[in-house]
Amino acid sequence: MLHHRRTKHCRECGTAVEYRVPADDNRERAVCPSCATVHYENPLNVVGTVPFWEDKVLLCRRNIEPQYGLWTLPAGFMELGETTAEGALRETVEEAGARFDLLDLYSIVNIARVGQVHFFYRAQLLSTDFDPGPETIEARLFSESEVRWEELAFRTVRTTLEHYFADLRRGRFGLWCTDIT
């Protein structure tokens, strides 16, 4: 769901906030009645990769909620101080323990309903030895026919994999921009 109205107290002074439309604005925001701080709540970016080896892609089986036990591309929330590419690289190291070269941005998926934008870069694997971190039960390569589509953790992952295997068949990779409603 959309995480609106999740601010109850002012981050500056701790006073309980009120939701109202500030002057020179047209949306309700959490406003502090004491110190007048306006709290903006904005979409979050999720950054990850499509790591590939020959005709296979690397998927990670999640060791954490949400979607414990299901399969995902390595991805996670973008952090302050990094670029989308740096975040994608970091998440792929953390979750899959893979060695790879980061290639072009491949898939951008908007999920307005939950206030997220997902970015996936193609990543050319340099080895088939993986050393996944604590967030991953198992990291494994799957060809298109081996992917367990009903056991994928997220629709952003399904959409990106569908595009990827279609592009792999035609031998050409572009940038996909998809909206999930």
Added chain:
Amino acid sequence: MLHHRRTKHCRECGTAVEYRVPADDNRERAVCPSCATVHYENPLNVVGTVPFWEDKVLLCRRNIEPQYGLWTLPAGFMELGETTAEGALRETVEEAGARFDLLDLYSIVNIARVGQVHFFYRAQLLSTDFDPGPETIEARLFSESEVRWEELAFRTVRTTLEHYFADLRRGRFGLWCTDIT
């Protein structure tokens, strides 16, 4: 600058937060010592357009800080509940009062230093009549030689315009991914 450590009080209960690395994490976060809420601070997306008419682009002279009086492409912070494209469309209506067809995503600029990702879509103007909102002093078309490069408000705008006019000269538009340090 990077807006880290800007959370002083817990958004759930108002208690003064402590900065420490939560269990199962590897970064310092604002953690509430009373209710244990962890406050993540993440990058923000800025969404806008390159509105064009023949060989000219539409720029808006800013009526607000920062960079009051300087020229920008129409753009602003992405809001919850919208896609990047919907946000780019909204900002172009609000700031320029332009009529246009939104085309493909054209430029993604990462500015890790300030924790932002900027998205610009190409927008084909349907009219040269503009009705800018209160954030804009004036909206005007500029050919490449008319652009006042030293009066541009932001480096993301400069970078995107440089790519745009180069692509216009060669007659082909792709997607540019640029990092500003």
